[in-house]
Amino acid sequence: MGDLRQALGEDAPNDAEHLNRRLRSLRPDGWEVPTNKDDRTLPVGTYRLDAKGWNPSLGPRPRREAISAGKRRRVFDRDSRRCFICGVGSGEPYPGEPNSQAVLTVGHRIPRELGGSTELDNLQTECKRCNEPVRQELGLPETLAELLPEVRRLRKQELETLLSWLQAGQRIRNRVDAAYDRARQLSVTEREQLVNTLRDMIHGSGAAR
Ligand SMILES: [Zn+2]
Structure with a gap:
């Protein structure tokens, strides 16, 4: 070590x-x-x-299983290029680790070893940290006893959000999240235009800067 x-x-x-x-x-x-x-x-x-x-x-990493490039793209598109488990977006840093960069992959809801298929319904976008082989390697990642103190620090609105995600079985993305996901796919120039437009909308277009 x-x-x-x-x-x-x-x-x-x-x-x-x-x-x-x-x-x-x-x-x-x-x-x-x-x-x-x-x-x-x-x-x-x-x-x-x-x-x-x-x-x-x-050379190139050997492919462990055959998920076609087209299928991968359909899964990524459907999931807005975000990890289905933790919500991190492609290339985004993980919370509290500004220098990290999430890499997305396609994972299986039901693992292959347990008979899960490679049909779209069984596939989901996952970051490499949440991907199932890694998940298995990490083992016992969390206990309620360790999690509860963190939960108790959340505000009421945050508690409601957490509850709704747990009840839905996934992280629900709101309208701002959805707009952000789309904005991230703009060209650099258009993204800059959007930033300026947002500034104008927030501060008023007549305001001097
Ligand atoms: Zn993740």
């Missing part, structure tokens, strides 16, 4: 969970890196490299 932290340099957040996650994210690419959780004979904080998997110098 110490070696890994040194190799990653100053930029990497200095917490064990972040490093663990980065290591676990190698597993879907065939890297076998057992830890103390997999092999009790290993000291805590030590990894053993059993097998090297794919890395970028080997």
Whole structure:
């Protein structure tokens, strides 16, 4: 773990969970890196490299399953290029991590291993952090006991929003979200025009700036 932290340099957040996650994210690419959780004979904080998997110098990443480019595009379009689970948009930073950038992928509502199909109904846009193989790797991500104090800090309106999302089984995007999703797909020039238009609408078109 110490070696890994040194190799990653100053930029990497200095917490064990972040490093663990980065290591676990190698597993879907065939890297076998057992830890103390997999092999009790290993000291805590030590990894053993059993097998090297794919890395970028080997060329394009092998496709794990066949979802056609067209189907991926239809899923992304339908879900407004946002992670269905956490709501992060393509290329957006994660909350509290201004330097991060979400990468979207297509995931399965019912995992392939449990018989889930590759029909559109079973596919959803997910960011790489929420995608199901990673989800399984992370294991037990949350407990109510840990979540409740955060929930208790929310305002009433925020509680109502959370409740409505939970009851709907997904994050409901409001009109502002929907407009933002569309605005993000404008050209740079048109986006700038929209920013100016919004400023005028908010401050009044006659106001001196
Ligand atoms: Zn996500």
